[in-house]
Amino acid sequence: METKNVMIVGVGGQGSLLASKLLGALLVAEGYDVKVSEVHGMSQRGGSVVTYVRFGDNVYSPVIAQGEADYIISFEKIEAARYAANLRKDGKIIVNSQMIDPMPVITGAAQYPVDVLDELRGKGVFVDEIDALSLAQQAGNAKSVNIVLMGRLAKYFHIEKEKWIEAIKNTVKPQFVEVNLKAFELGYNF
């Protein structure tokens, strides 16, 4: 199988590392060769963060380069656009509609580009926008945005729902399983 590429992007502190952990565990359980690449340290402090998940028969590079991503899962609206150059021509973007102002916007040095997803759609990019924050709150914990988005990814992915549920049970702390399963369903059925 040709290597498949999923990018998980967002703002430091939004919980993208747990999402990549879940996805990685699921893909390993499915028998794929998997590589997951993260950046820790300075960029985690509210900066733009990106995690690469790659899987297939034999994965070499740990990173996803320009024009290679089959999916971009974005935890924040403009972060999807920031990494859009990495998307394949026929790739899909799943994006949380939440907007978090970066510091240049807060200080007034830049404007938040609200129409950026429309521009992507205008260029023929498949964009699935979802209010993951509201769904996470509905599930019972605003921090489950990551699992709502994984639920949404599961909708398009080739792996059965039951396997995802199994992976969630094995990945999140026992006390958060219930909330996260709810979050997963809300994302999946949105």
Added chain:
Amino acid sequence: MKKLMLGNEAVARGLYEAGVKVVSSYPGTPSTEITEFAAKYDDIYCEWAPNEKVACEVAFGASLRGVRSACAMKHVGLNVAADPLFTLSYTGVNGGLVIFVADDPAMHSSQNEQDSRHYAIAAKVPMLEPSDSAEAKAFVKAAFEISEEFDTPVIVRMCTRIAHSQAAVELEDRQEHALPAYEKNPQKYIMAPANAIRRHPFVEERTRKIAELGETSPLNRVEIGGTEMGIICSGTCYQYVKEVFGNTVSVLKLGIVNPLPTRIIKDFAANVGKLYVVEELDGIIETHLNTIGVPCVGKELFSNIGEFNQTTIRAAFGLPQPENVTLETEVPVRPPVMCAGCPHRGLFYTLAKHKITCLGDIGCYTLGSAAPLFALDSTLCMGASVSGLHGFNKAGGADSEKKTVCVIGDSTFMHSGMTGLVNVAYNGSNSTVIILDNSITGMTGHQQNPTTGYNIKGDPALAVNLEALCHSIGIERVRVVDPYNLKECEEVILEELAVDAPSVIISRRPCMLLKYVKAKPPVTVNKDKCVGCRQCMKLGCPAISFKDKKATVDATQCVGCDVCTQLCRFGAIEKGDR
């Protein structure tokens, strides 16, 4: 059983399986998790040392006593540990000793982009470089074998993309090594001139022998593919090359990156058409090829700046790139920022308000240099703020002393700030040193340090008393302020700048992200009182933004630190219900 593991976690597993007994390290991205994961194994004694030099010397002591030992650090940490390293090369080891160093090409979280391979060459010690998690674990074990067989410390070089990438690893059992009886061996371990003179030829002979090992070791391997082109590479570059070329080219993958082999390179070159070297940062393999007279193309095509990926390789070889989408809209940058409720913010606000010159240091507080605070004037290396301030004041005189401070975190102060403070006291500058004591090593992801009262396992430990330490160094004026209290901060900073004496201000408030720190209810903006003066925006708090010409507070981010409520002259920001 196969498990997905970070490169760093795989190194820790390798330490466990290799029967390592002692690990001492100082945290530094991207090396930190090696020691954090190693500490999860009860069979390994692990600790956070105050700095990398101490860590390396602890590993030396453990090796001298006959056990396998290790230390881990980021690339700049090896600068600090360079002193023991260079002479460790002469003493050699008793129990195997391996130093892990993690380079950070592209500087995801670093102040420079140095290539640690230069250290292996300069200190004349072997260096191995794995290219994924499975190799990371295997190379740890190989490194200990080389260390003991050739009587040498060994460096294992990681880089961000190996250290922080997860890949499948096969777990194996731990091999225990009994503690041998201690035997004194002064000729080998006392590096006074008479002995060191005898050890140097040993070191040169050892390098020759390890180079010979590299000719046949499976750590260096040839992968024959298409023979029109041959590529020599190591580490993460191997993965990028394979990603782009698969088996269409032949590859010489080097696992031992110092000393470099000669015969296998010449044989490889003879069997392929055009020969290329793909290496990140400096052209070290290429220089070796030049020395042994093997023509190749390397830095002519590849930069010595930043990290590579598939795009870089394709571009260098003129291959087509996959199609992608480009946007006209410019997406504003999202730099890392100090968190909402960060205790450093109030202090930096005060420094910025009074236009105080501030020499900075390495830690989260480096973020105080960014807009809108612009509170820092310099950041060099660990500890440089304190010694730099002394020099700045000696050069600028009394006028400088009245309007210049430095800031340094608790962990960084323990690392190498206190020696600078000794210099301030001993050589007498009226410097004002601010210790930002947030009770943790923050930027690297919350590691304990000698001031926090806990060890790496989270067990209670002796805590260095910063006030008593500063007093004993000879600083009489030691003040403690709460950085959430702007008025107190301002008064104390201005007072200490004014006095003709060296002083230390300890700005004490635990990092807001620590589990035991409880957030207060978020503040709210009274829209009727807010006049839109944007004074609160000068704090650079990510929880405060402007909507419809009024301040607004993001309740999901605000932790109720109340610094902004003290700042608003119109009382428009109100404390949350409590």
